[in-house]
Amino acid sequence: MNFSKTTSYSLNILSYMANHSDENLSADFLYSQLGIPYQYLRQVLTNLSKNGFINSSRGRKGGFELARDASTIFIADIIELTEGLEGFNKCVLGFETCPFDNKCAIHDLWDESRNNILKILKETSLANLIIKQK
Amino acid sequence: MNFSKTTSYSLNILSYMANHSDENLSADFLYSQLGIPYQYLRQVLTNLSKNGFINSSRGRKGGFELARDASTIFIADIIELTEGLEGFNKCVLGFETCPFDNKCAIHDLWDESRNNILKILKETSLANLIIKQK
DNA sequence: ATTAAATGCTATATAGAGGTATCATTTTAT
């Protein structure tokens, strides 16, 4: 019951970038700042780049930076990329058709709480993270 | 962002048993009722048995049944066994010490929602599942 | 007693997430 490491890594990278916008950040530098294994960090960065969250520039002085304004990148978007949001639409008991007539006893309570979380994820942008932090 | 299959399997098995208390259920029969791979089902049953959730009887006419009253077995107890509840005490961004001064921007909102879920898990017993179903 | 039906136990296979290593390519500084 947790987000994957890849999701955590991605969120951390992007948060860091949002806090250092207009700076070109190399994988080496990010490695020194975040506690992410170097080679895996590289892969995650590639993934974020290929999917339009960040831009990359090659060669000396190359690096990465946010591709869009931090206010337009929502946490849910990132999670959607890294592990999908399907988990938020599933029965607690783990079956598409819940054995209890497609609606087990805690379905309602569960859905309410889970929808709260989903709402947070969809409404909170990287910019929100920065602003609220300060 | 989901419970493990082992957790789902365990919840399903125990829910089923709560709905069929006083019946001795064999692995073969449970296999026919629940969609759980047979050999893995056996392992999960052994795990539940070793940890006091169910009793087993060997030999012909052997099988499994709840070890305690359904009202005393809470969903959180089961999850604690199968995958632990540590995930509910972690920072969204996945770090013990959140980069944002140990309290990132969505920490509060997040904790509230997550605590709601945890509360549900701790307060809902197998008996509640049956009762509410009817 | 013997057999059938059940669990107990344990070894092994498989798939995917996470992590490591290396070479190719691009760009900048000299």
Added chain:
DNA sequence: ATAAAATGATACCTCTATATAGCATTTAAT
């Protein structure tokens, strides 16, 4: 031009959750 510093791409390793298989042991029915 050349070397250094960066990303691009890709192959492979490792660990764990999940799944499979089979033998050992127990119990009940005959």
